[in-house]
Amino acid sequence: MAVIEAAGLVKEFSRPAVLPGRLPRLRGLFSTKREITRAVSGVNFQVEPGELVGYLGPNGAGKSTTIKMLTGILTPTSGVCRVAGLEPSRDRARNARNIGVVFGQRTQLWYDLPLRDSFEVLGDLYNLDRTTYRDRVGLFTELLDLSDFLDTPVRSLSLGQRMRGDLVAAMLHAPSILFLDEPTVGLDVVAKARLTEFIAETNRTAGTTVVLTTHDMDDVERLCQRIIVIDSGTVLYDGDLSKLKERFMPYRFLVLTLAERSLRADIPFATEVDAAAVGAAVPYPDRTVVLRFDPREIATPALITQASQVYQVDELSIVDPRLTDVIAQLYDGVLT
Numbered sequence: 001m002a003v004i005e006a007a008g009l010v011k012e013f014s015r016p017a018v019l020p021g022r023l024p025r026l027r028g029l030f031s032t033k034r035e036i037t038r039a040v041s042g043v044n045f046q047v048e049p050g051e052l053v054g055y056l057g058p059n060g061a062g063k064s065t066t067i068k069m070l071t072g073i074l075t076p077t078s079g080v081c082r083v084a085g086l087e088p089s090r091d092r093a094r095n096a097r098n099i100g101v102v103f104g105q106r107t108q109l110w111y112d113l114p115l116r117d118s119f120e121v122l123g124d125l126y127n128l129d130r131t132t133y134r135d136r137v138g139l140f141t142e143l144l145d146l147s148d149f150l151d152t153p154v155r156s157l158s159l160g161q162r163m164r165g166d167l168v169a170a171m172l173h174a175p176s177i178l179f180l181d182e183p184t185v186g187l188d189v190v191a192k193a194r195l196t197e198f199i200a201e202t203n204r205t206a207g208t209t210v211v212l213t214t215h216d217m218d219d220v221e222r223l224c225q226r227i228i229v230i231d232s233g234t235v236l237y238d239g240d241l242s243k244l245k246e247r248f249m250p251y252r253f254l255v256l257t258l259a260e261r262s263l264r265a266d267i268p269f270a271t272e273v274d275a276a277a278v279g280a281a282v283p284y285p286d287r288t289v290v291l292r293f294d295p296r297e298i299a300t301p302a303l304i305t306q307a308s309q310v311y312q313v314d315e316l317s318i319v320d321p322r323l324t325d326v327i328a329q330l331y332d333g334v335l336t
Ligand SMILES: Nc1ncnc2c1ncn2[C@@H]1O[C@H](COP(=O)(O)OP(=O)(O)OP(=O)(O)O)[C@@H](O)[C@H]1O
Pocket: 013, 014, 015, 037, 038, 039, 057, 058, 059, 060, 061, 062, 063, 064, 065, 066
């Protein structure tokens, strides 16, 4: 049975309309006219226990608003959401016991307290007995390598350290569901890798259900099998990441570095494309040929054989389309 459910979920925000003319803000104060923003517009999805789902979309798509409804911070305008059988906005306190939340842009730690003291306060709030508390903090300290900065006030932590602290704060009560809203935003590659590994491990070993919003496609590729993509408050795609690629960008690239410059040659079932299509910088642009092909039309070894007959090849590699490009096309509405 689904552990998270959104059915016809809608959230509208209303604010005083901006009126034309002089001092529009002041005039707005005395006007009864309202402007409505429909941030989430009839979203439906279900998440099964133990799934790790990427909730993606461009800026302003409605991701955070959805997460805020699922965590009980916002009340839906219409439709329903249920998390572990509860309606979050009606049952905030009980819902809070089942879930952990990290908003990457904001911390839930106390700025002036050392990390350790923040954990103590949360341990008390969650009524954890001393043994459980110590065991959990000990485990997280080891897994997330916190020992060097446990006694540092939160305000002095680096972003990566603070984020690790925030994850612990969200997980001290061992929730079965985690909502992570941009948990890796602004982190360097090392900090990001550590965090994504921890998220994957938590999902794998504890069976924690995770809903992750991110703009980082590396995170998505590393962590998510299933993605839900929204734009303008509605779901554009819900399914397997690999199927999205297959359906939308079924081709691959054969990147050839030639021994010397060579004239273009025609190879059946392959189209020569600009090197930019593969995303990475090519070391020898004037000796590089990039061929786009569909493996359903020509098998990769057959193409390599043909290309080697036509060109004098020094090096070759096979590159898959980048998720960023697939998603960008989705946002552009090509799939609809
Ligand atoms: N409290 C609010 N009052 C009015 N409008 C809001 C409010 N919160 C969000 N919105 C609007 O709702 C829409 C969706 O915002 P939301 O923050 O959910 O998007 P998002 O997908 O999380 O974007 P981002 O990737 O930039 O964080 C936006 O147009 C935003 O301006």
